[in-house]
Amino acid sequence: MLKTLRLKALNDNVPIIKPEAEQILIKELQSKRPKNVVEIWTAIWYSSLIIWNTISEWNWHLTTFEVSYPSYMQAIQNFYTFKQFNITAYNIDPLLIKLEKIFTEKIDFLFIDAVMKLYLDFYLKFQDLLENNCTVLADNVVKFKSKSELLYKFLNENQIEYQIFEVPPNDGMMKWEINKNW
Numbered sequence: 001m002l003k004t005l006r007l008k009a010l011n012d013n014v015p016i017i018k019p020e021a022e023q024i025l026i027k028e029l030q031s032k033r034p035k036n037v038v039e040i041w042t043a044i045w046y047s048s049l050i051i052w053n054t055i056s057e058w059n060w061h062l063t064t065f066e067v068s069y070p071s072y073m074q075a076i077q078n079f080y081t082f083k084q085f086n087i088t089a090y091n092i093d094p095l096l097i098k099l100e101k102i103f104t105e106k107i108d109f110l111f112i113d114a115v116m117k118l119y120l121d122f123y124l125k126f127q128d129l130l131e132n133n134c135t136v137l138a139d140n141v142v143k144f145k146s147k148s149e150l151l152y153k154f155l156n157e158n159q160i161e162y163q164i165f166e167v168p169p170n171d172g173m174m175k176w177e178i179n180k181n182w
């Protein structure tokens with residue numbers, strides 16, 4: 001089903017996660033074994049499916065956000081096609097809502113794959129809801145470094161250590177972990 005959905009995304013020009021980034025996402029999920037995962041933007045459900053596929057071995061929940069209504073509708077269609085559970089999908093921009101109203105538990109894995117210039121805004125919006133040791137993974141931060149420079153500046157100024165995993169040919173995924181002792 002992943003192959004079918006990837007091919008469909010390629011045909012329809014949907015910017016889904018690259019295969020190399022997909023492997024990084026899987027590896028990080030397997031190593032963290034998170035229980036409460038948040039994904040910012042869903043697009044048509046591909047990376048949601050990857051997350052579901054990986055974390056469904058244990059007790060978990062995925063909350064995913066998609067801002068575009070047509071994309072959200074495609075995602076919901078795929079959600080029903082692939083018969084998944086423990087997932088909450090919102091057609092809303094999380095920057096515009098009171099997150100405390102929808103999250104009753106702390107988040108331990110945040111995957112940001114959205115508009116690069118808003119990466120820092122997303123992180124700051126979710127910051128208080130992130131558990132200590134929560135993993136934050138942000139895609140496309142090398143190719144579009146200039147668009148996510150506010151995030152780099154924030155991390156550097158706050159001496160927050162981050163890692164960049166290479167995603168060939170010229171991109172990367174950034175990871176950092178929440179340490180409430182900062």
Ligand SMILES: C[S@@+](CC[C@H](N)C(=O)[O-])C[C@H]1O[C@@H](n2cnc3c(N)ncnc32)[C@H](O)[C@@H]1O
Pocket residue numbers: 012013014015016017040041042043044045046047048066067068070071113114
């Ligand atoms: C980087 S993508 C998210 C990809 C997703 N995390 C994945 O890897 O499957 C972000 C955006 O893709 C957008 N998008 C752009 N072109 C699209 C298209 N042709 N069909 C559906 N969604 C599209 C969505 O609105 C979404 O907000």
